[in-house]
Amino acid sequence: MKDFRTLKLLDRLEKVFTSFDIDYKSMRKILQVKLTMDGRRIPTIFSQNAPKKDKETSNQYIKSLWIYVLFGLFMIPFLFIGDSFLFQMSLFYGIFTFFVMTSMISDFSSVLLDIRDRNILFPKPVNRRTISTAKMVHVMIYLFFLTIALVGIPLIVGLVKNGLIFFLVSVINILLIDIFVVGLTALIYLSILLFFDGEKLKDIINYVQIFLSLAIMIGYQLLARSFVIIDLAISFEPQWWQVFIFPMWYGAIMDMIMKGDFQPIYLLFSALGIIFPLLSLWLYIKFNPAFEQNLQKLTYQGKAKEKRRSKLSQLFLKLICRTHEERTFFRFAGLMMKNERDFKLKVYPSLGFSVVIPFIFIMNGFNTDFDQISNNNSYLSIYFSLIIIPTTMMLLKFSGKYKGSWIYRVAPIVQLKPMFSGTIKAFIFKLYLPVYLLLCVLFLALFGVYVLPDLIVVFINSCLYAVICFMILKKSLPFSESFEHVNQNNGALVFGLMLIAGLFAGLHFISTLFSYGIYLYLVISIVILWMLWKKGFDITWERVMQ
Template sequence: MQDYRALKLLDRFEKVFSSFGVDYKIMRRLLQVKLTMDGRRVPTIFSENKKNKNKEDSNQFIKSLWIYVLFGLFMIPFLFIGNNLLFQMSFFYGIFTFFIMTTMISDFSSVLLDIRDRNILFPKPVDRKTMSTAKMVHVLIYLSFLTIAFVGIPLIVVLAKKGILFFLISVVNIILIDLLIVVLTALIYIFILRFFDGEKLKDIINYVQIGLSLMIMVGYQLLIRSFEFIDLTISLEPRWWQIFIFPMWYGANTEMILNGEFQLFYVIFTVLGILVPFLSIWTFMRLNSTFEQSLQKLAYHGNAKKRKRSKMGQALLRIICRSHEERAFFRFASSTMKNERDFKLKVYPSLGFSIVIPFIFIMNSYDTDLNHLSASKSYLTIYFSLIIIPTIMVLLKYSGKYKGAWIFRVVPINHLKPMFSGTIKAFILKLYLPVYLFLSALFIVLFGVSIVPDLVVVFLNACIYAVICFMILKKSIPFSESFVEYNQKSNGGVLFGLMLFVALFAGLHFASTFVSYGIYLYLIIAIIFLGVIWKVAFNITWEKILS
């Protein structure tokens, strides 16, 4: 096996690991195997390409880091906004935390919670603390690659423009943030594993991951609102809740060291920024053997609950889906979206964002003055809930159980239309509609009952938008491809283009409000257009799928 550079660098910290009771030689061997297996994990899209057979040892994660380099370039201007270092660096570290934390939740949580190697390692003389530490270091190695790609160029700019001291402080702060994110995530999982088990445990972990994603977005907004902008001057009035926004800890230590701000506020935040990561590491090292023992609970699958179908639900399903085939695919898609955890982990955070984003724009527009909100047209910000539709439409073709898709070739399906229409209806009614109804209820409280026709129009536009996304995106059998392939594909350009349709719908809706009874005319047009586009969109043949 290859002796990786990351492992040679890790050798310098052998005494540190040994002092915590970790068998370093075994941990190093485990990491070597893990890194080797990572390089051999070839996406499906490459496995069918003969030209790529000789590249199976190349790590596809490393190849995908260019997109983070691009994101990092957009962070450079934030390093030079105004003259307030606390604001500049808190904002910089806040963006960094957002990207690293979301990547940690979506891509690396599965590594921390992986139990597939237990059958091989448990009969061997391998300490559980060593196994758990190997997992943690495995994640940190990849996060270090991700971090270098993301902030490498901005740090070079910092070194050139602001000097060596600023550069060193930034490097130390970024390392501390990485450690804090990984260890805190692991500690949260330890806490959950301690109190739950079986199928409930797996659901709880899913919901926690979704909740963490939403907390990141809310925390990012709290970070921005901690500062006041008056006549282009940035000021901060300390509040007790700011202590929970840890990117500000590292902005505070930069301000304190470089500008000599030794106020109590800056001192407390600086101490927290240093103490909490190391305290978290110490806590994890004390509990990681418990963590490995608790992971065994994930191996228990439990008994699936059988729910009886209600007569009312069956009657509604017959109205929504006219044919037997369409009803079958509706049930299949509904069951998959409800029960498959990989799918929920990818999709549910987006649904949560669709609730948060409209209110973020409302609050940014009106700040704390909501007196004139009901008389405004800010209810059109609900269109921001539509921007997650293209992403979910792409995800409808992926599944953790994609190998079972061979059944579609065996089943005598004469037409593919019921397959696609049933799946899209399941997505709209089972995933999007509950979120939209909740969002609509909140908007009615804020804007009054008079916006109900507008909300109906927005939902019709959402249905039209879902169909348009289906027509433009590459066709594939629902839930028939691996999420590994999804991670290697870049759909950013297509998704961005599809989001322009949201602006078009919102613009037409806004224009209709200037015409007497315009919203009702728009409602009729939307119903007719949805009926027409629904009839023509799903006439797909097997030849088009296989091309």
């Protein structure tokens, strides 16, 4: 097997791991196997004709880091905002924490919650602490690459602008943030594992991921509102709740070292920024045996519940799905989205974002003046809820049980149109519509009943947007590919698709400038949706097999 450079660097910390009663040689071998497997791509049942270059050993996660380099470039301006290191670096670390935490939730939760090591390694003469540490180091290796991609260039810019001390303190702060995020995530999952089991446990984990996503977004808003900007002068007003916004801990460390400003609040923040990461790491190491033991609960499937279909739900299904085949695939896709744990790990956190982001833009634009908000067209920020559509549409072809996709070949499926249309309808009505209805209730309470026609137009445009995304994206059978392919370079494509959502919002705004323009826009959207829905799903087997 290949001897990776990251493992050679890790060899320098061998004595540190040994001091914690960890068999370093065994851990290194486990990591070598894991990193080797990460670089292998297993072709799915429908990818036998893929080009050879797609079958070569390659790590798609590493290849996808360019998009994080791009995000890192947008962090550079924060290094030049004002002369307050507390302000600019708190925002800088806040953005970094946002990307790291969301990556932990969406990409690395499945690694932390992986129970395959138990079946393979536990029967072997390997220290349990060694196995669990290998899992954590595996996550930290990829988190290291993510960190370099995000802050590598900004830190070089900071080195040139502010000097070597700024650079070294930033590196230490970022390492502490990485440790704290990983330890905090693991401890949250441990607390859940202690009190729940079976299918309820899996559902609770998904809900916690949504909550963490919301907490990140809300916390970042509280961070920005901790400072008052008057005539380009930035002032800091200490509040008791700021101790919970941990990016400020590291902004205080930077301000204290660079300016020598040893205020009591800065000393408190600095102490918290050092103590909590080390404490979370120590707690994780101490309680890791309990964590690994309770992971076994994830294997419990529970008793299958017989769910009767109500006449109302059957009537609704017949209204939205005209054929028996389409209704069959609607039910199938709905069950997959409900029960597929890997799918929920990647999609459910974005549901929380789609709820919070519209309100963030409203509040940022009008400083929470509700009278001012309710008398303008800021309700168009609801279009930000459409961000869930392109990312989820891409994930509809993936499944942890993708090997079962052979059923498509043996089933008497003549036309693929009912399969695709039923799956897209299941996504719209099972995932997107509940989120959108919640937003509608909140927007009606905030803006009044007069925006109801606008909300109807937005939903029609959402359905139209889903069809357009389907037509643009590469065609694959639903739930027929492995999640190992999910980290391919799709960042530019998603960004381009989001511009289409912006086009819908722009046309919506123009329609509000004319009398009854919104109703004309509604009619046009319905006609275009009907035309595209009729033709957009006419896909042949040959096109899917390409």
